[in-house]
Amino acid sequence: MTDWEKKAAAKRAQRDALLPQDLVQCDTSELDVLAFPAQSGNLSRQELEITDSQNITVLLDRIKDRTYSAEQVVRAFCRRAAIAQQLTNCLAEVFFDRAILHAKNLDDEYMRTGKPRGVLHGLPISLKEQIGVAGVERSFGFVGFLGRVVERDAAITALLVEAGAVPYCTTNVAQHLGFGAAVNNVFGETTNPSNRTLTSGGSSGGEGALIALRGSVLGIGSDIGGSVRIPAGFSGIYSLRPSYLRFPYEGTCNSQEGQESLRSVLGPMAASIDGLKLAFKTVLDLKPWRLDPAVLRMPWNEERYQLSEHGGGKNLVFGIMVDDGFVRAAPPYHRALDQVSSALKAAGHSVVEYKAYDAGMGYHLFGEVWTADGHKDLYDTLALSGEPRVGPLGSGPEVVQEEQVSVTKYWEIQYRKQRFLKAQLDHWNATEAVTGSGRPVDAILCPVSATAPQTLRGRQYYGYTAWCNLADYPSAVVPVTRVDQAKDPKVAREAYHNDLDRELWEMYDPEVYKNAPIGVQVVGQKDEDEAVIRMAEIVDAALKASRAS
Structure with a gap:
């Protein structure tokens, strides 16, 4: 085994050790595994009810009316995301414990003030691996970038958190973010949950597979500097590719000098159609041009x-x-x-x-x-x-x-x-x-x-x-x-x-x-x-x- 193979194997082992260890191994030869999370016996009735929500807005309403706590929702999606990982290898970084603590703090705040943090209060959000989360590694699918920890949240991450969302994982990508399949030497290859002999698309294929299996209902994928965005079409979910410079951006240059010289269009991907407007309008209403100098000062346009x-x-x-x-x-x-x-x-x-x-x-x-x-x-x-x-x-x-x-x-x-x-x-x-x-x-x-x-x-x-x-x-x-x-x-x-x-x-x-x-x-x-x-x-x-x- 070469040195780079040893480093990649160690990284995967580190990720896997952070997944819930009480889940029964999802051992199946089926190609179509979309129904498998519900059949695995790993999720309680309430966890299935939460993660199978057909409408993101309704799920948010149930958090706000205290049918579910933010902690219950985050825990449910963390567990289902771990099942999705077993089935399709869709995850890159996992920080479930941190997300659960974040959710508990939101619950305490809500109990104390009677006011939700924001429009996305308590909603777990998955992010494509290129998107910076403070304190979390970001490799862009390169072994040479392993060990690089992001110092501060990307603009899109910060805005989602400001709106009350709870980031809990990042998802697998194409090496160099440059082709239509989520495969790299660090985390391996993500498969399509509808037919695991096929790709789930790229470069945001991990995000597509995770949402298709309801390990997430709302996430952020991307179009890279004129590249292609096909994960939603290849995973059976909804997605939006915004106009350039209207949504917050993140550096995608893989140079050794800070990875900030290229820009990428970041777009929402969702399990239900309401997620596209919800994510896009929420971010624009928080004035992303405050955080990202490249974003145009173009608020949500209701007439349009x-x-x-x-x-x-x-x-x-x-x-x-x-x-x-x-x-x-x-x-x-x-x-x-x-x-x-x-x-x-x-x-x-x-x-x-x-x-x-x-x-x-x-x-x-x-x-x-x-x-x-x-x-x-x-x-x-x-x-x-x-x-x-x-x-x-x-x-x-x-x-x-x-x-x-x-x-x-x-x-x-x-x-x-x-x-x-x-x-x-x-x-x-x-x-x-x-x-x-x-x-x-x-x-x-x-x-x-x-x-x-x-x-x-x-x-x-x-x-x-x-x-x-x-x-x-x-x-x-x-x-x-x-x-x-x-x-x-x-x-x-x-x-x-x-x-x-x-x-x-x-x-x-x-x-x-x-x-x-x-x-x-x-x-x-x-x-x-x-x-x-x-x-x-x-x-x-x-x-x-x-x-x-």
Whole structure:
């Protein structure tokens, strides 16, 4: 065993020793383990009632009316998180004892003052491992960073605590936070609880798996500097990717000089749709620009949430894109978007086809921006311990720079990017000619990926999320369905857009990907975060109504 392997093994042992030791080992060969926590016998009736809450707002109300104490809620989620860890290897750092003490203090304060700490009083919050928690190690999935303890809470952590939330764990990530699976040499690989031969996405895959198993109901994942966010779509949960500079940020540069030179968009991930608005509005109401100089002074906009620029939310027109013209999405996404389309029409809205603007060029530009440093940062960090690289470089874009580009070259890339984004915006606005509403399409509905959740470390295409990051379009993910072998058969095609399109289409196998979660994105234009949240709620409500009818 090499030195780095010994250090990683010691770290995992340290983490495991902090988990509850009275839990019966979850020994199962089942691929779908979503129901296993409730069947394991490890949770009491009350713990199941708490962790199975179907609505985060209702759970918070039950803490505030003292149906549950904050301590009871935190203890329940700590135990369920430990079960989720056994099943999917989703946790990085655990600090349950500290969280339970925090909850006790909140209970004492509430008893003494009669006032909850804040909107999130007593709610356990899980955090992606990159997010700083004072006194807790943060490695970004690198052996070379083990032993580095965060000195102070990140801005997002501090704001959540100020609102009454109780951080209790951090979750597994992709090495370097740079590809679509949560795997690294420190904590290993996180699997998808719906089918453990598949990935739960990345780079926030640990967060996605934990929430899917209800080891958390609300957590913070991320989009990294133009990277992709697919854990929610791959884990069957809700998520929001805010506009850049509207939500608190955290350093993600893995340099030895403080890890603060790159920024990442941090977005809420939740077990129920109400969690997106709850988390986003709560943080904005606490004025995050007080703590993070990069955050714009843009408070919550209620008019935007009420869709004042979109006919007040009545007779919305959605553009549906199942094929971006570069890589066609796999069959389950066709069925999912058909379901969404039918549900929205039944709810009184309209749906039109949306054709992407030159997705191949956008994907190419994304690759140029994402790999502009020639992966120097990655290689320098790997050299700290001698550990190997894990996962694909660039994780998908066909343009992968192996050498750093010059400043002049980088600005040339940015110039081409801005010209592309202008043309793309004009393309979107031109849809006014076909909507009949006097507006362009109000939002675009599209897949989370061209592929279903892939086999562990399998090939993925990020174009359906990368275009949002490139243009700074906020997007929300709504879970829709799961891969069904009978309903989602492999389909032959006579023609393909390119070799990548052929490779990914032919890779699809409904038996391999059975039960994999399939989510749909709701994409809005820049800074329409509140509108995207509301339209995601409308999509979700329409789906639920259609299933109930």
